[in-house]
Amino acid sequence: MKNNAASTVRQYPCERCPLQAFPHFQPHDKDEVEFLSGFKMGELVADIGTTVLGEGTSSAHLFTVLSGWAFRYKTLEDGRRQILNYVLPGDLIGLQGSVMKEMQHSVEALSPMVLCMFQRDKLPNLFRSFPSIAYDITWLASREEQMLDEILLSVGRRSALERAAYLFAFLFQRAKSVGMVKNDKLMVPLRQQHVADTLGLSIVHTNKTLKKLAAKGALRWLDRGCEVLDHQMLLDISRWQGLPSVPRPYI
Amino acid sequence: MKNNAASTVRQYPCERCPLQAFPHFQPHDKDEVEFLSGFKMGELVADIGTTVLGEGTSSAHLFTVLSGWAFRYKTLEDGRRQILNYVLPGDLIGLQGSVMKEMQHSVEALSPMVLCMFQRDKLPNLFRSFPSIAYDITWLASREEQMLDEILLSVGRRSALERAAYLFAFLFQRAKSVGMVKNDKLMVPLRQQHVADTLGLSIVHTNKTLKKLAAKGALRWLDRGCEVLDHQMLLDISRWQGLPSVPRPYI
DNA sequence: CGTTTCATTGATTAGTCTCAACGAAGGTGG
DNA sequence: CCACCTTCGTTGAGACTAATCAATGAAACG
Numbered sequence: 001m002k003n004n005a006a007s008t009v010r011q012y013p014c015e016r017c018p019l020q021a022f023p024h025f026q027p028h029d030k031d032e033v034e035f036l037s038g039f040k041m042g043e044l045v046a047d048i049g050t051t052v053l054g055e056g057t058s059s060a061h062l063f064t065v066l067s068g069w070a071f072r073y074k075t076l077e078d079g080r081r082q083i084l085n086y087v088l089p090g091d092l093i094g095l096q097g098s099v100m101k102e103m104q105h106s107v108e109a110l111s112p113m114v115l116c117m118f119q120r121d122k123l124p125n126l127f128r129s130f131p132s133i134a135y136d137i138t139w140l141a142s143r144e145e146q147m148l149d150e151i152l153l154s155v156g157r158r159s160a161l162e163r164a165a166y167l168f169a170f171l172f173q174r175a176k177s178v179g180m181v182k183n184d185k186l187m188v189p190l191r192q193q194h195v196a197d198t199l200g201l202s203i204v205h206t207n208k209t210l211k212k213l214a215a216k217g218a219l220r221w222l223d224r225g226c227e228v229l230d231h232q233m234l235l236d237i238s239r240w241q242g243l244p245s246v247p248r249p250y251i
Numbered sequence: 252m253k254n255n256a257a258s259t260v261r262q263y264p265c266e267r268c269p270l271q272a273f274p275h276f277q278p279h280d281k282d283e284v285e286f287l288s289g290f291k292m293g294e295l296v297a298d299i300g301t302t303v304l305g306e307g308t309s310s311a312h313l314f315t316v317l318s319g320w321a322f323r324y325k326t327l328e329d330g331r332r333q334i335l336n337y338v339l340p341g342d343l344i345g346l347q348g349s350v351m352k353e354m355q356h357s358v359e360a361l362s363p364m365v366l367c368m369f370q371r372d373k374l375p376n377l378f379r380s381f382p383s384i385a386y387d388i389t390w391l392a393s394r395e396e397q398m399l400d401e402i403l404l405s406v407g408r409r410s411a412l413e414r415a416a417y418l419f420a421f422l423f424q425r426a427k428s429v430g431m432v433k434n435d436k437l438m439v440p441l442r443q444q445h446v447a448d449t450l451g452l453s454i455v456h457t458n459k460t461l462k463k464l465a466a467k468g469a470l471r472w473l474d475r476g477c478e479v480l481d482h483q484m485l486l487d488i489s490r491w492q493g494l495p496s497v498p499r500p501y502i
Numbered sequence: 503c504g505t506t507t508c509a510t511t512g513a514t515t516a517g518t519c520t521c522a523a524c525g526a527a528g529g530t531g532g
Numbered sequence: 533c534c535a536c537c538t539t540c541g542t543t544g545a546g547a548c549t550a551a552t553c554a555a556t557g558a559a560a561c562g
Binding site: 023034074076077078081082084096100101103105123124127131132134137139141143144145146149151153155156157239246 | 323325327328329331333335346347350351352353354356374375378379382383385386388389390392393394395396397399400401402403404406407408409448450451490493495497
Binding site for chain 1: 517518519526
């Protein structure tokens with residue numbers, strides 16, 4: 001809930017975008033990099049707990065995550081919160097705010113983050129000048145929808161244990177594709193409250209469910225956050241076949 | 252589950268697109284209509300129960316609904332089904348299949364439908380030739396994401412009664428914007444099984460929940476389908492403030 | 503007119519929530 | 533450096549929500 005000061009610098013020129021390093025990220029050609037370089041306004045460095053984008057605001061820029069974790073969420077009037085999805089490097093946020101009137105959800109940092117910041121007014125110009133990048137944006141929007149479809153299936157129809165297993169298998173796969181998995185293990189910077197608000201469960205029942213997964217050796221809960229230990233077991237428990245592994249764009 | 256024969260005719264030229272009639276649908280200019288006319292391959296007429304798009308297929312065209320109701324869904328291996336969203340006139344379906352490898356969900360007709368069918372290979376060309384239409388497609392993708400966000404919030408965090416009320420308030424608003432609401436009442440062509448699979452509840456509990464809404468006078472269950480009677484009551488019960496009412500594009 | 507689909511209802515069980523209390527770790531201010 | 537406070541994770545008990553099982557009637561379908 002904090003809204004920490006966030007500095008705006010420019011550490012990574014687009015020619016040396018850190019996202020290039022990841023295997024299935026499709027490279028841009030020279031013209032595109034040049035255009036994006038002008039489209040980019042700067043970088044936003046955000047601390048843990050910073051609200052990067054707030055529901056109801058229309059100001060909003062468009063961001064690509066360069067490093068760090070965040071989550072998207074909505075709340076009901078009485079405070080009940082639902083986490084909609086997680087945001088990892090290469091993900092685009094704020095498109096809703098750019099394309100529609102205003103944001104209908106918020107985004108909060110789970111770890112220190114660096115974000116690449118774009119000017120939303122220039123989006124129509126981008127569509128005119130660089131159809132290939134416009135297509136990439138649509139691709140990313142489509143992927144977000146696909147992830148939401150899976151998450152909704154999970155929350156609606158899987159049992160608590162399956163749901164939890166699905167969540168960590170999902171995060172593992174996404175994190176792996178951006179080089180965050182070391183030694184086939186992953187550290188996820190979440191509180192149990194985040195897990196509960198993702199799965200649509202109470203915090204107490206979430207705790208009991210996580211204990212079961214830990215007892216099976218699928219993961220381990222640490223002081224603040226959790227370590228995914230056995231990705232395959234999580235896939236088995238959730239009966240999920242995993243994300244399609246295809247080359248993906250980024251902007 | 253039926254896959255009825257579906258005929259392909261061309262009853263509505265783009266210049267006389269039936270979607271023009273709806274108040275907040277943004278009109279296209281002449282150039283756009285001309286282009287869309289070439290982009291359009293024909294019309295698909297689908298019966299109740301027809302699978303318009305199937306999970307795992309990549310063939311898939313891109314469709315805009317001209318009339319009728321459908322729903323998008325995913326299933327788990329053991330048959331548990333989650334309905335992800337409903338599809339009404341003006342909605343675009345099959346974008347995932349066009350942009351990514353293949354469809355990750357299915358779409359089934361709830362009523363007789365007429366769909367406008369586009370050739371997916373021409374999508375990159377559309378992005379090159381008509382950035383304004385490309386932008387509209389992105390707008391529609393963003394709107395779908397926004398709807399999914401709300402539905403996920405509902406399934407994850409609302410009680411059974413609130414969830415059911417939200418569903419019918421949501422359908423009422425969407426249907427109203429495409430002229431389906433007469434006399435402030437709406438007929439929704441659903442079985443209780445559809446409602447259950449949308450809300451993530453069992454059919455028995457869904458039945459009991461719907462009875463409560465009916466007892467309050469918010470809706471009425473008929474032989475096959477339901478009539479929404481009191482939209483305001485549904486809004487109150489679900490504590491939902493409704494969809495933003497803004498002009499929207501269509502293709 | 504038999505068969506299937508759909509809605510309905512009651513009884514029982516299972517899963518999840520709420521309430522409550524406590525301990526451990528980390529942060530803060532004196 | 534210590535004392536206090538807050539946050540976070542953990543656990544048990546009891547209450548409640550929703551699932552499952554089972555049976556029935558009504559309407560649609562062939």
